[in-house]
Amino acid sequence: MNYPQLLFPDFSLILCGYLLCRHTALNRTVWEPVEGLVYYFLFPVLLFQSIIKSPLDFGATSNLMAAGLLVIAIGIALAYALPWLPWIGRHIDARDHAASSQIAFRYNSFIGLALAGKLAGPEGLLLMSVLIGVSVPLNNIGAVWPMARHANLGLARELVRNPLILGTAAGLAGNLLGLHIPVWLEPTVTRIGGASVPLGLMAAGAGMQLGHLSRAKTLTVAMLSIRHLLLPLVAFGLSRLLRLEPLQTTVLLMFSALPTASSCYVLAARMGYNAAYVAGLVTLSTVLGMLSLPFALGLLR
Structure with missing residues (x-):
């Protein structure tokens, strides 16, 4: 598998957004409304569509789903614990940590589906869809909580108002009720959801300021180490503990080593945090995915 070739489109879109914002008339005044469009409309539609069309077979894949949820839960726990570690915590800015915690456990579902x-x-592909479907709610709650808590916004209010969580909840409810998007409407919904990824990545590039990474080196290394080293090791251990089948093990390892989600940047920007720093982390995570995927699927498998 040519991982650089698989990840290059995402990386190139981030670079494209960066260059357009810095060297053309398409500056920040253009990209800020794009961030709002992606966050409030395009991404929620994408999440709703992805979940409602993914069959959730709780019987045949119960161990795989449990392993996937544990990978996310452990990623959240590791990210949240960083400020409390005596040798790391004193070098971490609280607001940057709140915004970037999501980098450690969220994932790029489009790369995951393409790779699967x-x-x-x-x-x-079906197993990856199931993992994505069951883990999205936990992912989004884990991403919103530290930012809502640090800004004293109230978790319940932010969860109820968060469009990503609303799209997820609606998709899960429709899935469990056996609902489907009408055939005549599906092409439109697919195009709306499909537009979210390139625009989200380009918006991340437009908001990127790599200088922010150099001012938070400890946090950067810690978050990306969790995402690209520790979680694949956790997934490997869980696959042995739960005795997953070979194909399920492959999908779980793939799931654990994916680059982080491009929507991390948009969420941080919409909640008033240091989105430029988060955009830099998204870029680095996309590059590191070229190493973590071969590590998980080659060495660990």
Whole structure:
């Protein structure tokens, strides 16, 4: 599998947004409304569509789903624990930590689905869809909580108002009720959701300021180490503990080593945090995915 080739489109879109914002008339005044469009409309539609069309077979995949949720939960716990570590915490800015915690456990679902289809065929694609479907609620709650808590916004209010969580909840409710998007409406919904990824990545590039990474080196190394080293090791251990089948193990390892989600930047920007720093982390995570995916699927598998 050519991982650089698989990840290059995402990286190139981030670079494109960066260059357009810095060297053309398409400056920040253009990209700020784009961030709002992606956050409040495009991403929620994408989440709703992705979840409602993914069949959740709780019987055949219960161990895999448990492993996926544990990978996310452990990622959240590790990210949240960083300020409390005596040798790391004193070098971490509280606001930057609140905004960047999501980097450690969120993932790029489009790369995951593309990779699963190429490596494991239709069955692997289905298993990846199931993992994404069950983990999105926990992911979004884990991403929103530290920012809402640090800004004293009230977790319940932020969760109820968060468009990503509303899209997720609506998708899960529709899935469990057996609802489907009407055939005549599906192409429109697909195009709306599909537009969210390139625009979200370009917006991340437009908001990127790499200088912020050099001022938070400890936090940067810690978050990316959790995302690209520790979580694949956790997934490997869980696959052995829960005795997953070979295909399920492959999909879980793939799931654990994905680059972080491009929507991390948009969420941080909309909640008033240091989005430029988060955009830099998204870029670095996309690059590091070229190393963590071969590590998980080659060495660990």
